[in-house]
Amino acid sequence: MLRKLLNQTSLTIAGIMSGTSLDGIDVAIVRIDGRGLDTSIKLIHFESFAYEADVREKLKLLCTIEHSDVAQVCGMNFAIAERFADAVIQTAAAANLSMADIDLVSSxxxxxxxIPIADDANPFLPKSTLQIGDLSVIAKRTGKPVVGDFRTADIAVGGQGAPLVPYGDYLLFRDENKGRILQNIGGIGNCTAIPAASSGGIAFDTGPGNMIMxxxxxxxxxxxxxxxxxxxxAAKGRVHQELLEDLLAHPYFQEPPPKTTGREIFGKAYAATWLASALERGLPQEDIVATATAFTAHSIARGYQDFIFPQSEIAEVIVSGGGAHNRTLLSMLGELLPNQTIFTSDELGISCDAKEAMLFALLGNAFIQGETNNVPAATGAERQTIMGKLALP
Known part of the structure; x- marks a missing residue:
């Protein structure tokens, strides 16, 4: 099985994405041909599976120090893997494919x-990361080889383990004539800037995407x-400027790239503290939601203005992820970025909902082809490396 897989240059891959928004599991079944810069990808079918409310809330608690423990992490590692496997099987069925038609799963x-930055005061808290959803469980349940756990390899060569999407962003969206920013708005926002006719660029997490909202x-x-x-x-409310500026004063936004963030900084506890402050001010609910939405828009725009625009001419901002459906958020971005054209990846034929799952299929394909798939300029890694681990059925 493995020898046959390694010899193929055209693969049908199921890419699985479950992001920091904790909204559910996205599966994109794609056909990938070629390797390196000659890679091409075609979406065959996409499905999204919402987490049950109790699963979502358990995951939120699992992403906190105060409400998590080793037993819950251990158990959820398998429980989520079972859901990933079921999602792949259901997506294949919806596409009228059998699992025999799938060559590889990439999760x-x-x-x-x-932990993108080591704690110098604690030798047992080096740069590190933890993604659950055990690869062997997925492999045994689907009967297919599974590639996953990408972030750890980048951290092992000095990177922050994120963002990972710049590899696929460059393959799919580079343009000879126009500088572009690919902005994903999931739980966390992350951007990839690709100057016109460039072989490089810059990428980083802009801060909260949908997470606080x-x-x-x-x-x-x-x-x-x-x-x-x-x-x-949010469209019914007014932005409270003082509260917005308080949010934007967070030190994360002043840090230069490479930088990444997540629920460990902007998670449930952060949102609760901010919401309590807003309620103490007596703000109407619609103003609170509008201000939370503006926080995402302004943090994205300031990231561009501070770290991208000074060195790159950008014509287009291409938005994907769940935030691409938030018309109020996109309108705010448009007001903040009057010199750029803002649109969703749908307009270029790449589903804004399926894009990240497709990009992880590309990362899995690169692994199988023996191609490096991290971007040191984005993660801060010392060198390029092949990210991923393989579990066999």
């Missing part, structure tokens, strides 16, 4: 904790809503 995993909506609606559909709630 990002569910990030539980991420979603948690605020969940709390204000008393659990009835998990996100602000189309940004309709």
């Amino acid at each position: 990002h995993g569910q990030t539980i904790w991420h 979603d948690q605020v909506v969940y709390e204000l609606s008393e659990g009835r809503l998990s996100y602000d559909a189309n940004g309709e709630w």
Whole structure:
């Protein structure tokens, strides 16, 4: 099986993405031909599977020091892997494919904790990262080889283990004539800047994407809503400028790239503290949601203005991820970035919902082809390396 897989230059791969938004599992089945800069990808079918409310809340607790323990991490590592495997099997069935038609599964995993900067005061807290969703469980349940756990290899060569999408962003979206920024807005926002006719660029996490917005909506609606559909709630409110500036004063936004972040900084506890402050000010709920939305928009725009625009001419910002559906957020970005054209990856034929799962399929393909797939300029790694681990069925 492995020898046959390694000799193929055209593969059907199921890419799995489950991001920091904790909204669910995305599976993109794609056909990938070629290798390196000659790689091409075609989406065959995409499905998204929402986490059950209790699973989502358990994962939120798992991403905290105060409410997690080793037993929960151990158990959820297998429980989530079972869900990943089921999602792949269901997606194949929806595409009228049998599992025999799938050559490989490539999984990002569910990030539980991420330490991009070592704690110099504690030798047992080096740069490190933890994604759950055991690869062997997925392999045994699907009957297919599985590549995953990509981040650790980049950290092992001095990187921060993220962002990982610049590899695929460059393959799919580079342009000879226009500088572009690929902005994903999942739980965390991350961007890849690709100057015109460039073989390089810059990439980093811009800060919270949907994470704060979603948690605020969940709390204000008393659990009835998990996100602000189309940004309709935010559209009814007014941004509280003083509270917004307080948010933007967080030291993360002043740090130069390479930099990454996640729930360990901007998670449930951060959102709860911020929401309490907003309520103490007596703000209407719609103003709170509008300000949380503006926080994401302004943190993205400031990241560009501080770290990208001084060195690159950018014509287009191409948005993907769940935040691409938030019309209020996109409108705010448009106001903040009047010199750039802002649109979603759908307009270029790449589904804004499927894009990240597709990119992880590309990372898995690079692993199998023996191609380096990290981008040191994005992660801070000392050198290029092949990221990923392989589990056989």
